Amino acid sequence: MNYKKIGSLIMAAAVTVTAAFPLSAVNVQAKKKSYGTSTVQILATTDLHGQSVKFNYDSGVESEGSLAQLVSVIKEKKKNLEYGTTITVDSGDTVYGIGSESIMKGTVSGSEYMYECMKAVNYDAITLGNHDFDYGVDYIQKALKKAGMNQKVVLSNVFLARSGKNLYKSSTMVTRTVKTTTGRKAKVKIGIIGATIPSLTTLYKWQGIVRTADIVNSVREEAKALKKKGADLIVVAAHTGIGGAKHKLKADNAGYALTAIPEVDAVCCGHTHMDYPAATAKAAVYDAYAQTDEDKLMHGKALVEEKDHGASLGQIQIKLGFDANGKPYVKKRSAKVHRVTGMDKEDAKIRSINAKYDAQYRKIYDKTITKIEGSTNSYFGMIEDNPMIQLCNEAKIHYGLAAVKNLAEPYRDAPVISATEYQMGGSTSGDYIYVDGQIYQKDVLNIQSYAQQRAKVYYMTGKQLRDALDFQAAKMYQTVGQEKAATWGSETGSLVSQGYQPILGPSYQNNWRGFMVYDGVEYTIDPNRPPRYDKEGRQISNGSRITSLTCNGQPVSDQQVFVLVSRHITSEMDPINLKASRQQVLINKTDHMSEMLEDYMVHQTVNDMLHISSDSNWRVDFADRQNYVIRTTAKAAEQAKEKPWYLGEIPGTAGFTFYRAHLGTPEQKEDHSGPMVVAAPLETKATGDPVKIRVETSDVSGIECVRFASGIRREDDYVWNYATLVKDDQFEVSSNGTYTVYAKDKQGNATVSYITVDNIDYTVAVAPSVTGKVTNKKRSIAGYASPSATVYMQGAGKFSQVKANGKGYFKFTVPSLKAGEYISLWQVDTKGRQSQVVSVEVSRSGANTPQIREINNKSTRIKGIFNDDPLCRIMAQEGKTVFIPKDSEKLYRISNLYNSSYKIVKGSYTCKNGSFSLDIPVQNAGKKIKVYGVDWVGRLSALSSNTKTVTEVAPNKPQLNNVLAQEGLLRGSIPGMKRAGMDIQIITDKGKVYTGRTDAKGAFAVETGLHQTGTTYSVKASDQKDGRKRTSAVAKVEAKSYTDFLEKYSDTTEIDSITDESDEITGRITLDGAASACVIVHGKKYALPFDSEGEFSFPLPDKKAHPFAYKDKVVVIVRSASKALMGVDVLTVAEALPDRPECTPKKLTEKTKKLRVVGNRDCTAVLKSGSIFVTKKAVAKKNGKYIYKFSIPKKLRKKNRAMKIYFVNTSGESKKILLRVK
Structure with missing residues (x-):
């Protein structure tokens, strides 16, 4: 190896680097x-519900708890964050209750005080909850x-229904410059997405004003868009609970799925x-996901949810690292609730x-x-009836x-019962109803929590009622001797270990919410019996803690029908299938419950005094023991004694x-309370007739008599x-005034109730009432007037009158109603009073x-009158085919018409000045076409008379089989018409005319001769009726x-191989049902x-x-009996x-230079010797033979x-001749 050379290269490289980066710069880099x-800190609030x-x-x-307190906590959390930035979000349900209602109604002047307060907080983003929409968009x-x-x-995920545009922007991008732990600064882009249930x-x-989409799909789409815009972090502020482990489309609770x-990166629910995260049983359900x-x-992401009314603040912290270019990435996430x-x-x-409104x-x-x-108070509301809950139920x-007076049977005359759910009790010492001397408006609100809560009118069977009572008895009451000291908190557990017996179970002693008190029936709860259900609603025994369930002392059967008035049937009843009864709504929207209660109190007040009592229609059948303890507020000491x-x-x-109690004595089981008695007028509008009063009574001992007096x-x-x-639970009064209703039970206990009638005016007839909601899909308007009165209706393009029957029932039939129009009704009774x-x-x-x-069997359009919004469209259905405008597939x-298995046919659509036209294919006579209007959110019009039978x-328009240009035959039929003798006319696009006739089955086959591929045939059928020629719509088909x-049909036929020496065509048809075949050779067609x-x-x-x-x-070509194409095969003639x-010559010598070869075909002659090939083409033809010449x-x-x-x-190759040189 040349080390010297390598060293030189290293030195050269060093010189190069030094030249590019001077020494001082290198030191700076180092x-x-x-x-x-x-850290990015996210502080989250939610469900403030007007609690400023x-x-x-x-x-x-x-x-x-309040927004004002949360703001103090927010400021503290911001201050304590040394390195990073804070984002504040709110997840909706900000406005709610009497605060907002008073502003909306004008009884309190000003703007929404909650939003004014939120403006001062300087939230980075807020979303809207369901209650924010309660007052309208x-x-x-x-x-x-x-x-x-x-x-x-x-x-x-909320859009304007008409335009499809977002009601508010989907998200916002917040860019923050953050200080890091090393003193440097970096930019972080935070995308915040909002969503609601x-x-x-x-x-x-x-509906029709806005529409909603699935939370998860909407957030997923927006999150991807934010990432493309450069978001480093994405936070979701969603008015949604954590939800199930598996998300269902359009589920309201979807936090876990998000x-x-x-x-x-973070979800604020x-x-x-x-509260989540939290050390509670409810939170533990989600911990187990x-x-x-x-x-x-969850999925490595931080999620928080907070309690309502400003009780909690969610805090998420996302610790960020940064790459060499300052690009942030997530190192750690955490979530907690304050x-x-x-x-x-x-x-x-x-x-x-807030002071401006206070x-x-x-x-x-x-x-x-x-x-x-x-x-009066609710201190002992879990062991005995109390007057204030009684008052709520009576209201x-x-x-x-x-x-219910206008409901159908069996509901109109069914017993009316009610239920009120405890909204308070057990959680704090002040968490109870207490009223002394006077009842103020604030007491009404406190007793019947939340002004905005409305009652609904349900129907319920006796079995459903018993199940509801059994489920809450299983949950709320302590199973005697079953709960050990360890299952309680230390305070109660200590008493249990000493032999004391709490009356409520460990989960409910500190929280009475969800306990429903029913009136109108009588029932007994026996906590000594094994519960029928566990806390999750699973049936664990065949027994029942409801040892008695009666209506006026008579046993309630499983089939007995009741009308129930209640805010709701609590969702906690869902496990025992009471979700079904939550859907058994007879009247969906009633007055606010606080208004009901106030109105009832006023009606029952006599001489400025409201006399209240409870009917003791329910009791807990405790075993006769002296070791019970009742946990309630210390303020109850005097009442307890x-x-x-x-x-x-x-x-x-x-x-x-803890109040020590001796419960279950025989005396406590005796009936010393008077009956419940409630009286209500069945007419509150001005009337010239006597007013009927309906009376509802209830008593465990049964009713001996009910009387009334002025x-x-x-x-x-x-x-x-x-x-x-x-x-029969009714009486009639003929003059205005206050009346007293008296009820006495079979034990001699009596109760009175008061009712004031002030609407009798003998100069007028009572105004008619309409039953049910009048919508643009109704085809009738019904209601009640005076018996045998004449009722008049003006509207829906007509003036009409009907006679009410002996019970006052009337019904108008109307052709169609238009949304937004008004119908006027009045009556003239039998005495001539109007x-x-x-106005409805x-x-x-x-x-x-x-x-x-x-619509007839030549129509190419559906036409008619459609007076509705320009965004509405006409659509039609025939069988599994729908006809829609070209612009309306979305x-x-x-729409409610959509079916994924239906075939869609699009056509041109116009609607001008109320006249519409939708193009459709021609339909056969007898077909039924359903025609609908469809509004901008997909809701259909009433069908009623808009099913049209094609006349x-x-x-009928001819139905044509496939036409093969090589076949020269046009086949078809007249669908639905098996008649012989109908004339068939065929015209080609070149003007040639062919004619034929139908056979007895309505089929036809017309020879047209061979045509070029692409020729168009126009076909129509004619007949005679009543001396008049009738001609069908034209059907067209193109010759192919x-x-x-071949691709579709060739597998059905096999043709054996054919050469240019063959003299026949052989093969087989492999498809069942073939009826006829033809063969085409040399441009001619022959039957096969x-x-x-x-x-x-x-x-x-x-x-x-x-x-x-x-x-x-x-x-x-193979066809069926109906002439439908079944098979096509083609074979090319081979040589x-x-x-x-x-x-x-036939023998070769060393001197042979030429070779003459003669054959029967014009092909290629081959001379082969070893690896040498010589090929020749024919040079002449003589006497039908082809001559080939080789030079050897x-x-x-x-x-x-x-x-x-x-x-x-x-x-292929012919047989060979072998020649050898001599």
Whole structure:
């Protein structure tokens, strides 16, 4: 090796480097610092629900948690971050409850105070939740814009229904310059994507205004776009819970699935009101997911969710490293939740913004609704009925009695029951209902939590009711003697170890939420029995803790039907299949429950006093023991001492006390309470008729009598000895005034209820009422008026009248209704009194119904009248074929008409001044075509009369078989018409005319002679009817070459090989069902007979004049009995092998120089000797023989040299002649 040379090269390289980088520059490079690390901190809030400060405007009391406190925590977290930057996001449900409703209604002036507060926080991005849409798209858009927050909204999966554009931008890009641990600065681009639950809201009809898309698909698409724009990190702020381990399309909860998107780095969830990560049983469900690690990262990504009403702050930290160019990359992620406590102070700026509204809200809250004697509370609400929950349930029953009057049987006369879910109890010492002396507006809100919550009217069977009661009894109540001390917290566990028995299970002692109290039925819970279900809803025994379930003392059967008025059937009942009953909605939208409660309190107030009591319709059948302890607030001490079960107190912590109780005594099981009695008028509008009052009663001992009397009466009034009995749960009053309803049970306990009637006016008739919602898909409008009244309707393009029946029921049939139009209704009763006019708006539930003209078997368009929005379209369906406008495939695919198995046929579409036209192929007479209007979100119009049967005005359009130019025959049929004698006319594009007639099956076959490939035939059929010639629509077909069908049909026929010496065509048809065949030779067509095995043998016609020639084509065509093409095969004629050559001379010597070869074919003659080949073509033809001449090379003219002479053509070699030189 030349080391000297290598050393020289190294020195040269060193000199080169020094020249390129002076020494000083090299030193600078060496001293340049690395970037080190930095942190992007994401602080997340969600589900603030109007909670700007600690005072809760929905409940009227202070709570622990608020935006003002969160802001203080946010400032602290920002301050504590030394290296990096902080992003703040909110995941929606910001506006909600009485705070927003008061602003919307104008009872509180100003803009949305929550958005004003958020503006002051300077969020980087916010998204919207379902409750933000509760007040409508217009309201939320105006509120955001007024507060200057509209540019902060990111929302990737909500679009304007009409234009398809995003309601708000899908994402935003935040670029931050961060300081690193080495003191350097680097840029980080952070993309923030917003999304919300696809179901949006149930309180606002958003369909047709906006549409939603799947959260995961929307975020995935936007994340890829942000990466292309250079995003280093991607954060998702989504109003969605963590969701299932497997994502379902358009599922509301999808947080876990979002973490699986490769481009996403962090997910900030909301909606389900829970903390994650957290050391709770609820969080543990998600900890167990396959891709959740010990650091609570999901798919390696950080995810947070926080409790509602400002109770928590989510904190995600993403530690970044940087490459040599300052490009960031993720080194580590972490997630945690900070719970707000009383130690977290309210931010002064948020308080100052809130102060502008606070005084107005306080005025609302301080409004006195009514007064009560003494006080009432819910301190012991898990072992006994309490008056305030009773009042809530009676208010719902009061509403339900009137609401169901127009429902069909069996619901109209079914018992109306109600359920109220505890919204509080057990979590803090102040977490209970307590009212003393006066009931204020804030008490109404506190009792019936959240002004915005509305009741729904469901139907429910007796079995479903029993299952619901059994499930909550299994969950809530301690199984006697089963729970060990270790399963409780230390405080309760210590008491258990001492022999005390808590009444509630470990999971529910500190949280009563979800416990539903029912009224209208009577039931007993026995916690000594084994539970029927476990906490997940799995049936674990055949027993039942509901030992008694009655309605007015009579056992409830599984089949008995009830009408239930409740905010909801809690989703916690889903495991026992009560999800079905959540879908059994009879009336979906009712008044706010707080308004129901307030209205009922006012109606029951007599002489400025509301008399409240509970009917004790439910009880817990404890075993007779003295070791029970009841954990509730220490504030309940005085009330506890008044209870017959009270034995003493054991001090607890955090403001709680354990009250020792002797429960299960025989006296406690006796019925000392009066019945529940609720009365409601069935007519509240002005009426000239007596008003019917429906009465609902309930008592475990059964009802002895129900009576009513005018005026205000108490339970002990003498009038009840002779007052009018209420029969069939109804009575009638003929004058305005206050009436008292009295109910007495079979134990002699009595209750009164009051009802005021003030709508009787004998100069007017009651205005008619309409049952159900009037939509543009309805074909009738029905309702109730006075019995036998004449009811008038103006609208839907007509004026009409009908007679109500003896029960007042009426029904108008309408041809079609248009969305947005108004229908006017009024009545004139049998006394000639006219009612007020009721105006009903027609709502949109799809496209308006088009009016369709006749479609006949020559029509090439569907025509008619379609008065609707320009974005709506006409579509039609015949069997599994749909006809749609050319520009509407995307609309079709999102419509209710879409079916992936349907064939799509597109046509030209126009709609001008209400007249539309959609091109379709001609249809056969008798076909049924369904025609729909489709609105911009894919909802169909009503079908009703828009199924059109295609009428016959001529023979049906001919159905033509494939035409082969080489066949010279056009076959077809008139579909659906098996009639002989219809005339067939065929005109080619060259003007040639051919005619024929149909046979008895409506089929035809017309000889057209051979035509060139590409010739177009126009075919029509004619007949005579009633002396008039009728001509069908024209069918067209293009003649094609047999080569166009070989790939599809050649496997069905085999032609044996043919040479230019053959004199017949042989082969076989291998397909069952073949009916006829033909063969085409030398441009002529011949019938080709075949036997039962499909074998055929066809002699060549006129062989002498027209023998086979090399490269001739032989075509065989096979058709079915219906003349449909079944098989096509073609064979090219091959050359026959040449005969053995004849040579002159026949013997060769060394002096032979020439060789003459004679053969029967014009081909190639070959002379071969060893490796020497000599080939010659024919030089002459004589007497039908071809002559070939060879000059024998000198080197072959040697003694004993052998030579082979033979012919070669495309089919092979002839026999050989062997010659040897002598």
